[in-house]
Amino acid sequence: MIKSTSHGRRTATVLAAAAATAVGVGLVASPASAATAWESLSLPPVTYAKNSVLPFDGQNAYVKNVRLCTDECTFSPTLWQKTGTVWKQVPTPSDAEVGVLAGTGVNDLWVFGSRYAPTGSYRFNHYDGTKWTSNLNPEPKNAEVLDAQAVSRNDVWAVGNYRDGVGGWHPMATHWNGSSWKTTKLTGISGEFNAVDVNSPTDVWAVGYRRKDGGHQPLAMHYDGTAWSEVPVHETPGERYVLSEVISKGPNDAWVAAGSKVSHWNGKTWTRHDTPASWPRFAYRGGQLYAGLAASPKLVRWNGSAWVTETPPTEGIQVDQLTTTPDGSLYAVHSEGNSFSPKSYLSRLAPPAAP
Template sequence: MRTFARTAAVTALCLAVAASPAAAATWAVTPTPGGDLSRLNGVAATSATGAWAVGSAYDFTLGAERTLVERWNGTSWSRVASPNGSQLYNRLYAVDAASAADAWAVGFVETAHGVNGGGDGPKKAAAWHWNGTAWSIGDLPGAAGTPSVTGVDALSAADAWAVGSYYDPVAPARGEVYTAHWNGAAWTRVAAPAPGDYLNEVTSVSGTSGADVWAVGEWRDQGKGQVYHPLALHWDGAAWNSVAAPDPAGGTGGALRAVKAISPTDVWAVGYRDYRTPVAFHYDGTAWREVALPAPGGTGNTILYGLAATAADHVWAVGYTSSGAVTPESLVLRWDGAAWRSELAPPSDLGSTLLGAAAVGGSVLAVGYRNVLSGGTTTNRTYGLRGLN
């Protein structure tokens, strides 16, 4: 462990771009619409007064999750009408916007009841589009198995990516990477590398141009303890290519859950190892390297799910940490150009988790869910934080 700490510290110093640490953001809760059994999974911002957050909210009359879309006006969140593709479960995982009048969200539509109910029926991948006036819904191109599409990046009105994974039952059956591209008129499936013979999946996508896009996730081989490894794919304008990402030090494999491309030589990815310890990786235009994070402490789990950035020394990672406590608490980390440091997030009574983040100007928005007591039982409700720096 001491060797890893020294190596990571040297890496962090090599990445320094500022002579002194930037000031930490000041975080406060921003009330978000959403009743019992609701959450926000992703957020995107086009300006300090324009942002979108997406997720799901349970409809107790229908007995199913419905799409949840909220809009930020610089002061508060309000719910915006969003379509559903069926009377069953519909869920949004991620959102991104090319402009105030052009945004995409991705998720799934349940097409038939499952054996046990509760959203376990067959599903299809779908994309929702905002045209400046209203949200509409359309299918994403299919795959051999039901795709789970969890990431989206809108580079322009004629250039967007949706990513995820699907199960391919054709021998050798395995999980496969799913990517689809929007060219301004239609979505098209695009082939991507799959290094694992058991599982391959990407969960997040971010690019700086049509010839510089990253998608990250994990891959595994059959057997051998099914150790999972970071997966990093790069789109060069013509094809997806696998770029080596090392396993995190001090553990047995690791997975990446979010990526943020600031420039072609400045890309961050975060996730976890051993399902309990957070990790961060940086790409400098040549290779991916692990960068040290503050020790989470305690015996609980600490996982990072979201990333946001406005500059090389203004990068935020969000997730949760339990640190031995009964309930998780929101976690915010900040790369200040020299090192990752913890920022103080407001505590919640029964715990909370942040799943996505977006930054623009001097404002950072983070969303997820919090735990509350309702009717004598614990349930999830939407949760939002705003950081100012």
């Protein structure tokens, strides 16, 4: 299923990678036979911008495009639709900026964003390929979405934070069943969810952080179709340890990341398998886990015991996003430059050949 694009974990400008000295880093060369040529694809014709992509297949996709300023200026994110090789700009909702994208096709797009106001205002908008249905958020002053995933038109999950009106933030998850949103507020926890991964209505993971002892510690929770349960991650007191990425194959097989700290859940315990550079972006291709990184090596794959280097997209110095489409293709957004003059690229890796 297609992973979302997010203004947090999948579109933020990533920093230079940490050195590969953290616990559990393993890195070996990948066999040459594993390498496959990346296909370079076009992006919307906007210079000095960061892009995040929501692809559906080889012909159709949406892209959120954020131009960055070199002086006192502001640019609102723009939204583009790809049909074949042609990009066209899509008018955005009038009541909010484009934040997180999720959807199942060009006629089924969700946009979660904010409308600037003294009290805060968070919008859920849907685009059917022609028109917008706006402000579907049942609690627009409280529920902020930081990541989302659409499983089908009638099964969409979004996570973020719920603001209680007295200065408190709490993790929040909300689900669209085709007609309405049902929101779960974890008011007993101070913190937020940054990322979500959905396998089925009874198998959902959400990760982020909880405020504890004046700092931030990891928060990982699983939903079994009835209730959310915490799966405690080993803490590092005195450090800012915020989970920003999650991917799973089921309730007993999940990966989470914070910086270069990467942990795997096997149903009983977490085991550290840190990546050689920071900010991994996870995706599965052919049943194997890939991670795009913020520095060299730009792309690694988990071989069951260690991270092995893979042939990365040619351009850029870092991978900002990985996502897999239903046909098994792996898409990467990669970039170079600094925060004042970024340049983004889009590449596709075809599905692996059938055995």
